[in-house]
Each structure stands twice: as C-alpha cells, then as structure tokens.
Amino acid sequence: MVRRLLEAIPALIVVSVIMFGLLALGPNPLDTLKQNPNITSEDVARLTKMNGWDKPVTQQYTHWATHFVKGDLGTSTVDYRPAWDKIKERLPLTLMITGMSMVLSLAIALPIGAYVAVRKYSKADYAATLTTFAMMASPSFFVGLLLQLFALKLQDALGGTLLVYTAGAPQCVASSSGFFGTVFGCMGTPVEVFQRLALPVFALSILQIAGWSRYMRSELLGVLGQEYVRSAMAKGLPARLVFMRHAMRNALLPIVTIVALDVAGLFGGAVITERVFGLPGMGNLLLDSLGQKDIPVVLAIVMIGAGLVLFMNMVADVLYGVLDPRVRVG
Amino acid sequence: MGPGRMSISRRLAAYALALIAAAIMVSGCGGSADTAAADPDAPKQHGGLVTIGMDQEPACLNEKIQCGSMAATTMIAASLWDGLLDIDAEGNYAPKIATDVPTKENGSVKDTPDGGMTVTMHLKPEARWSDGRPITCDDVAFRWSTTMDERWQVVSRKGWELIKDVECPDAQTVVFVWAERYAPYLGIVSAAPLPKHVLDGKDFNKYFNEAIPISSGPFMLKKWNRAVDVQLKRNPEYWDAGKDERPWLDTIRYVFVADTNTLKIQLRTGEVDIISPPPDSTLKEELEGFPRGGYQIEPGIYWEQIAFNNAKAPTNDINVRKAIAYSIDRDQITDVVLKGQVERLDSTLLPAKKEYYIPAWKDVKYDTKKAAGYLEKSGYKRNGQYFEKGGKPLTVQFKSTAGNDLRLKVAQLLQQRLKANGIKMDIALEPPNVFFGQSTPNGAFGMALWAWSSGIDPSQETMFPCDQIPSEANDFSGQNNYRYCNEKVSELIKQANVTTDQAERIRMTHEIQTLMAADMPMLPLFQRPETLAYTERTLGMDSNPLGGLVWNAADWAVMK
Numbered sequence: 001m002v003r004r005l006l007e008a009i010p011a012l013i014v015v016s017v018i019m020f021g022l023l024a025l026g027p028n029p030l031d032t033l034k035q036n037p038n039i040t041s042e043d044v045a046r047l048t049k050m051n052g053w054d055k056p057v058t059q060q061y062t063h064w065a066t067h068f069v070k071g072d073l074g075t076s077t078v079d080y081r082p083a084w085d086k087i088k089e090r091l092p093l094t095l096m097i098t099g100m101s102m103v104l105s106l107a108i109a110l111p112i113g114a115y116v117a118v119r120k121y122s123k124a125d126y127a128a129t130l131t132t133f134a135m136m137a138s139p140s141f142f143v144g145l146l147l148q149l150f151a152l153k154l155q156d157a158l159g160g161t162l163l164v165y166t167a168g169a170p171q172c173v174a175s176s177s178g179f180f181g182t183v184f185g186c187m188g189t190p191v192e193v194f195q196r197l198a199l200p201v202f203a204l205s206i207l208q209i210a211g212w213s214r215y216m217r218s219e220l221l222g223v224l225g226q227e228y229v230r231s232a233m234a235k236g237l238p239a240r241l242v243f244m245r246h247a248m249r250n251a252l253l254p255i256v257t258i259v260a261l262d263v264a265g266l267f268g269g270a271v272i273t274e275r276v277f278g279l280p281g282m283g284n285l286l287l288d289s290l291g292q293k294d295i296p297v298v299l300a301i302v303m304i305g306a307g308l309v310l311f312m313n314m315v316a317d318v319l320y321g322v323l324d325p326r327v328r329v330g
Numbered sequence: 331m332g333p334g335r336m337s338i339s340r341r342l343a344a345y346a347l348a349l350i351a352a353a354i355m356v357s358g359c360g361g362s363a364d365t366a367a368a369d370p371d372a373p374k375q376h377g378g379l380v381t382i383g384m385d386q387e388p389a390c391l392n393e394k395i396q397c398g399s400m401a402a403t404t405m406i407a408a409s410l411w412d413g414l415l416d417i418d419a420e421g422n423y424a425p426k427i428a429t430d431v432p433t434k435e436n437g438s439v440k441d442t443p444d445g446g447m448t449v450t451m452h453l454k455p456e457a458r459w460s461d462g463r464p465i466t467c468d469d470v471a472f473r474w475s476t477t478m479d480e481r482w483q484v485v486s487r488k489g490w491e492l493i494k495d496v497e498c499p500d501a502q503t504v505v506f507v508w509a510e511r512y513a514p515y516l517g518i519v520s521a522a523p524l525p526k527h528v529l530d531g532k533d534f535n536k537y538f539n540e541a542i543p544i545s546s547g548p549f550m551l552k553k554w555n556r557a558v559d560v561q562l563k564r565n566p567e568y569w570d571a572g573k574d575e576r577p578w579l580d581t582i583r584y585v586f587v588a589d590t591n592t593l594k595i596q597l598r599t600g601e602v603d604i605i606s607p608p609p610d611s612t613l614k615e616e617l618e619g620f621p622r623g624g625y626q627i628e629p630g631i632y633w634e635q636i637a638f639n640n641a642k643a644p645t646n647d648i649n650v651r652k653a654i655a656y657s658i659d660r661d662q663i664t665d666v667v668l669k670g671q672v673e674r675l676d677s678t679l680l681p682a683k684k685e686y687y688i689p690a691w692k693d694v695k696y697d698t699k700k701a702a703g704y705l706e707k708s709g710y711k712r713n714g715q716y717f718e719k720g721g722k723p724l725t726v727q728f729k730s731t732a733g734n735d736l737r738l739k740v741a742q743l744l745q746q747r748l749k750a751n752g753i754k755m756d757i758a759l760e761p762p763n764v765f766f767g768q769s770t771p772n773g774a775f776g777m778a779l780w781a782w783s784s785g786i787d788p789s790q791e792t793m794f795p796c797d798q799i800p801s802e803a804n805d806f807s808g809q810n811n812y813r814y815c816n817e818k819v820s821e822l823i824k825q826a827n828v829t830t831d832q833a834e835r836i837r838m839t840h841e842i843q844t845l846m847a848a849d850m851p852m853l854p855l856f857q858r859p860e861t862l863a864y865t866e867r868t869l870g871m872d873s874n875p876l877g878g879l880v881w882n883a884a885d886w887a888v889m890k
Contacts, residue, residue, distance in 0.1 A: 278587030
C-alpha cells in the first residue's frame with residue numbers, strides 16, 4: 001500500500017506541472033476586461049501584478065508547490081479566500097450526486113445485465129442492447145436538456161405543480177456551517193433532496209447504467225460457460241444457489257475494478273451535469289476557476305481528483321481481496 | 331422465487347410502467363396548465379419575493395475592486411448603493427442623492443484659471459444610510475480617497491486620478507476640484523458615496539467582500555449563501571421611499587445557473603422570475619412561445635463592430651477598407667442573425683446619446699459596384715472569383731471570439747458577401763482571452779469582430795487617438811487596436827474630452843464621427859439586443875440597458 005502511494009508521487013508531480021504550466025502560460029483572463037473602454041491597459045497591468053502573474057512561471061510553481069506540500073492549497077486569486085474553503089463548500093454536493101448516481105447505476109445495471117445474460121438472444125436481450133447503445137450515444141448535456149423539458153411538460157400536465165426542479169440549488173432556510181456546509185444545510189427535507197437531485201442524478205447515471213449493464217452481461221456470460229458452473233449444476237445444486245454463489249460472485253470481480261475506475265469518470269461527468277443543472281458542485285467550480293485563471297483552486301481540484309483515482313484503485317484492490325480470497329493485497 | 335412473489339413483482343412492474351407511460355403521454359400532449367389569469371393593472375402590494383436567474387455567481391460583493399468586476403456583482407450592488415446621480419428611464423443623468431445634475435449652465439461647473447475645474451454638488455438633507463446616519467460630503471470624499479488608495483485593488487481609476495481634492499464646505503455641499511478639465515465628469519461625480527463611518531480603517535480589499543452591513547439603496551444584503559444564492563432584503567429605512575413606501579418587495583433573490591438554456595426552462599417553470607439571456611436568433615421566438623410571462627427587447631450597451639487593421643496590408647489601404655465596408659450588408663445581418671430585433675448601428679456612439687449622436691455611417695450600404703470601384707482604384711483586377719493584385723487574390727484574415735454563436739453567424743454571412751464581391755475572407759475564431767489579450771492589442775488580424783461596451787458619456791479617448799495604439803513603446807497601453815491614426819481626429823477627441831462647454835463638445839463629437847466615417851477605420855454593425863424576460867407574477871418590469879437590469883427594483887412588486 002505504501003509502495004503504491006510512493007509510486008503515485010511522480011504522477012501527481014507531472015499532473016501538477018502540466019496543469020500549472022498550461023494555466024500560467026495561458027492568456028491573462030483580465031484581458032477580457034479591455035472590452036470596457038473605461039478599463040485601461042494600465043489597470044490590467046496593475047491587477048496582473050497584484051495577482052503575481054507577472055512573475056516567472058517557475059517561481060510561481062515553486063511557490064505553489066512549497067505550500068501544497070505543507071498542506072496549504074493556496075488562496076484563490078479571484079476572491080482571495082483559501083482554496084480549501086471554496087472546495088469544501090462544493091465537495092459534499094458533488095460527492096452526494098456522484099455517490100447517488102453510483103448506487104442508482106449499480107442498482108439498475110447489475111440486475112439488467114444479469115437478467116439479459118441468462119436470457120441470451122431473447123427479445124429482452126435485444127431490447128436491452130438497443131437501449132444501452134442509445135444511452136451510451138447520448139451526451140450528458142443532451143440527456144439533461146431532455147429531462148428538463150420532461151419536467152416542464154410534467155408541470156403543465158399537473159396543472160402548474162412542479163414535481164421536480166429543473167435546476168439550481170435549494171433556497172437556504174437554515175444557517176449551516178462545517179464541512180457539510182452551505183449546500184447540505186440548505187437541502188431541507190428528503191423530499192426536497194429528491195426534487196432537487198432526481199434529474200441530475202439520473203442524467204449522470206445514464207452512461208454508467210448502459211456501460212455497467214453491458215459489462216455485467218458479458219462477464220456473466222463468460223462465467224456461466226465455465227466448467228465449474230456446469231459441475232455445480234451437475235451436482236444437483238439449486239440453480240439460484242449456483243447463480244448467486246458461483247456465477248455472480250466471479251462475474252462481479254472485474255466489475256468491481258471497472259466501477260472503481262469509473263468513479264473518476266463520474267466526477268468528469270459531474271462537471272457537465274452540474275453545469276447543465278446549475279448545481280454548485282466541484283465541477284462548476286472547476287469550470288469557473290479555469291475561466292478565471294484561478295490556479296490555486298484549479299490545481300487543488302485536479303490534485304483531489306488525482307488522489308481520488310488513486311484511492312479508488314486501492315479500494316478496488318481491497319474489494320478484490322474480499323470477493324476473491326485467493327487475492328491478497330500486497 | 332415463488333409464483334406468488336413473481337406475480338406481485340410483475341404487477342408492481344406493470345404499475346410502474348403504466349405510470350411512466352401515462353407521464354410520457356401527458357407530457358407529449360403538450361397541454362399547458364390553466365393558471366389564474368394575471369391582472370397587470372392590479373394595484374401593487376408590499377411584500378413578496380422575486381428570484382433573478384443569473385449565469386454567474388459573484389466572486390465577492392464589492393463591485394469596486396477586482397474580484398467584483400463581474401457583471402453579477404455590479405447587478406447586485408446596483409440595488410444596494412444609490413449614487414449622487416441616477417440614470418433615468420430615458421438614459422439621462424437625473425438627481426438622486428444630489429439635488430441637481432451639475433452643468434456649466436446651472437453654475438455648478440466652473441473652469442479654474444490653472445486649467446482645472448470645480449464641480450459643486452449639494453446633497454439632499456434627507457439622504458440616509460440604512461443605519462439612519464446622514465449621507466454627507468465626508469462619504470463622497472471618502473469614495474474618492476478610497477478609489478485612489480494604492481493599497482486597494484480598485485479596477486478602474488480612469489477620471490478619478492484627475493481629481494486633486496474633494497472639499498466639504500459643509501456636510502451637504504461637495505466640491506470636486508479637478509487638476510484638468512474633464513468633460514466626462516458626470517460619470518465620476520455620479521458615483522455612490524461610501525460609508526466612511528463603517529469603512530474607515532478597514533481593509534477595503536476584504537471588508538465588503540462577504541457581507542455588507544449597510545446600504546444607501548432600496549435593498550440591503552440579507553445573506554449570501556455561497557454557491558447557492560444572494561438574498562437582498564428591503565431597506566426599512568430607505569431614505570427615498572416616497573409616499574408608496576418603496577421598495578414594494580421584501581426580498582430579491584439571485585440564483586446562479588451558468589447554462590442559458592436551463593435558465594430559460596427555469597423561467598418557464600417559474601423557478602426563477604426574471605432572466606436576461608444573451609442574444610441569439612431564436613430567442614424572440616422562444617419567448618413568444620412562453621405563455622406565462624412577458625419580455626422586453628431593447629438595443630443594449632454592447633455594440634458589435636468590424637475593426638480593420640489600419641496598419642497592415644491589405645486593410646491599411648483605405649480603398650480596401652471601403653470596398654469591404656460596401657460589400658457588407660449590415661441590414662441583412664440584423665435581419666438574418668437577429669431576426670430584426672435591433673437595427674443597424676451607424677455610429678461609434680449609441681443613438682441613446684441623443685445630441686452627441688449622428689448616423690455618420692448611414693450611407694454605407696451594400697453596393698457591389700462601389701466595392702469594385704474602390705478596389706479598381708487601388709489597382710486590383712477581378713480574375714475569376716477574386717480580385718487580384720500582383721497575381722495574388724485579395725485575402726483578408728478575419729478573427730473573432732470562439733464560442734459565440736452570434737459572431738459565428740455574422741462571420742459566415744460576411745464571408746459569403748465578401749466572396750460574392752471578389753474578396754477572400756479567412757475565418758479564425760479564438761478563445762476570448764487570446765483574442766482580447768494577444769490578437770487585438772498586437773494587431774494580429776486583418777478584420778476583427780468584437781463588441782465595445784458603452785456608458786452614458788460619449789467619450790472615446792482610449793479607442794481612436796493615435797497615442798492609444800498599443801505598442802512596445804507605450805507598453806501596450808491604449809485600446810486603439812485598429813491602429814488608426816488621424817491627427818485631426820486625435821486632437822478633436824482630446825479637446826472634446828477637456829472642454830466643459832457642452833455645445834462645443836457636441837460639435838466636436840459630430841465632427842469626429844464624420845471624419846471617422848470618411849476614413850473607415852472600422853464599421854459599426856449593431857447594438858446587441860438586451861432582453862428582459864419575466865414571469866407574469868412580476869410587476870414594474872421596465873428595460874433600461876443604460877441603467878442596468880435592476881435600475882427600478884424599488885418599483886418592482888409581485889402579484890399575491
């Protein structure tokens with residue numbers, strides 16, 4: 001485990017250097033202010049200097065890296081707040097929608113995959129194949145827009161009652177603080193959580209449901225053809241027991257790896273979903289910060305994302321060991 | 331799985347399927363809800379909440395410093411701070427905290443023998459901060475000293491740096507002492523005072539960023555729920571409440587949704603009450619199809635224009651510039667791209683500037699013969715598709731910002747028309763910060779399309795004078811990206827900026843526009859339409875691009 005962590009350090013350094021270089025060497029976002037004739041080049045130069053963007057890139061990077069190693073993620077150049085303060089306002093919501101999406105995707109994809117695997121080449125199998133391919137081909141923003149239009153039509157049909165919100169964070173009714181800060185504090189009742197998050201979670205899950213159900217089908221088909229399954233059936237074990245204990249358990253092994261690795265993809269998908277549904281999560285923060293050249297915040301999010309991929313890889317390894325006693329974490 | 335359980339699950343599945351099918355059928359019918367008919371003439375009532383959907387969240391709440399330079403902050407701040415002057419529904423300066431608009435004619439503006447000037451203003455004695463303290467000359471002087479304080483990240487000091495002192499003969503009298511004569515003085519003296527008794531000794535880079543405990547406007551900050559919303563509440567001590575005890579509303583809530591399509595859907599569902607979406611060709615049709623609300627479209631303060639690079643071939647040739655200008659059908663652009671929402675613009679000033687405005691470019695209309703004539707004058711000969719000189723086809727490099735559908739459509743129309751007139755146009759679209767940060771100041775373009783924002787004053791001192799051409803020599807300062815230099819125009823712009831004689835300034839501004847139209851350093855296209863769309867429950871909506879979206883928020887109300 002420690003070795004794996006150490007192995008990840010060079011990768012994290014490379015990621016940070018590339019991201020920092022791309023941002024620092026990129027154009028100055030303050031230049032867009034020049035569209036206003038009242039803001040002069042002198043104004044832009046003065047503010048650029050105040051942000052420290054006039055210093056050599058290597059000096060800027062060293063300054064950032066030194067603080068990062070000490071656990072200081074830096075201060076936003078947009079509003080001068082600690083980067084971590086900005087992230088911790090947004091992280092819970094992103095974790096919540098990605099977590100809910102994962103649970104929903106698994107809850108739908110695995111049964112569907114298993115169902116069509118045991119009914120290979122049936123009408124249900126063909127229907128599932130067609131549907132999943134259509135789902136894979138639908139970009140998140142398009143699915144999001146369709147869902148919003150659906151909500152609008154549903155409202156018309158219900159005489160003006162809005163069943164699920166099309167976008168946005170909830171109106172805060174109570175003050176809140178701490179890690180599960182503003183956003184969770186605002187969520188209110190479980191009903192409101194459902195109303196707020198139903199559409200984005202579903203939009204975010206579409207791709208996973210499609211992908212994971214295909215994996216499940218294909219893995220299970222492979223396992224069901226194995227000799228040990230046939231032996232178990234020949235021994236006279238109940239079909240359900242053979243299916244659950246022998247076939248499913250083995251078929252789930254590669255799925256665990258895929259799901260764990262897809263978590264990073266889920267975070268990527270959350271960027272677009274949060275944008276479309278106006279959710280104040282990390283994805284939206286990342287897009288805003290990129291546009292504003294807010295290097296400390298962008299790098300903090302990227303490093304957290306990279307750390308998450310690493311962590312999920314390790315989780316996959318551990319789960320592998322749990323599901324298959326022959327595998328032990330080294 | 332036993333047969334009984336199977337049966338239940340099948341029934342459940344069938345029930346769920348039926349529900350989904352019913353929902354889809356109902357939604358497919360497109361039936362609209364019968365909501366209670368609204369009566370726009372209903373008398374206004376106090377109370378209620380209006381939600382405004384914005385496409386960005388402010389980085390901070392202090393609109394005077396860098397983090398507050400976003401449009402979102404400006405909009406929120408507009409309801410918190412009253413200025414000495416206001417902009418009325420017609421786009422003119424009007425007294426607010428001050429008793430009069432200072433002019434030379436009413437004796438408030440005086441030239442001084444040292445080449446400077448003084449502007450004297452009187453404050454209304456009833457003007458109060460929300461904590462009940464009077465708004466005094468000290469607060470006005472504090473605004474000036476804060477703006478000029480090097481410690482603070484103030485975005486623009488243009489105009490302020492020419493003031494050498496703000497004197498306070500008494501609490502209600504302010505005298506701005508200018509080191510030079512400065513014609514656009516109203517833009518400076520109209521500014522909102524800052525509460526000295528609250529801010530003195532505080533860190534202006536931070537103190538108003540998260541929370542603002544005071545206001546001089548109709549609303550006060552109630553709460554900023556980071557990443558969620560900004561809520562303003564009624565200022566119960568509003569000094570300009572009038573007999574109606576304005577503002578009518580209890581709360582204005584700003585929510586942040588970056589995606590414009592989502593905002594439009596939210597307006598239709600009633601999740602937000604007011605939006606101001608960016609212009610596009612289908613917007614008007616979309617809003618017309620919205621049964622439970624209204625909209626207003628006005629020519630806005632951003633005006634699109636074709637810039638020519640006056641220092642680089644082939645557009646350094648006035649005949650080429652004119653040939654291109656006469657090859658562009660500006661009426662077609664507004665008809666096709668904007669579906670006639672606005673008309674073409676014929677000046678570098680907006681028609682709203684009334685006496686300063688003349689339609690100097692009005693005769694520049696699509697004319698194939700004229701375009702060809704100008705090119706032949708410069709030695710170009712048509713050879714097949716394109717005009718040529720020295721065996722090379724006449725080619726112009728066109729640049730604009732990527733990700734802007736409106737500009738892309740304009741570019742495509744331009745390309746077609748220019749091709750039909752024998753001019754090859756290569757299109758390159760760049761990210762906005764590359765375009766504004768590198769291409770335009772470095773002159774790396776032949777033709778370029780972008781918009782300027784225009785304030786209420788007609789001054790254009792950073793855009794067209796010779797000494798405003800960005801170069802290494804001046805450290806790339808100035809915004810004359812056209813690299814246009816006409817000494818007479820430069821001198822007139824300079825003079826128009828320092829005269830306090832209104833009639834003389836008007837005359838010079840007219841002459842500047844006439845000379846520029848003859849030189850054709852650029853071609854004005856149109857003002858971007860500004861849209862205000864709202865639900866039927868909102869009352870008092872009145873679009874005023876120069877005044878800003880919330881200029882009359884004190885008069886807004888909602889139907890109960």
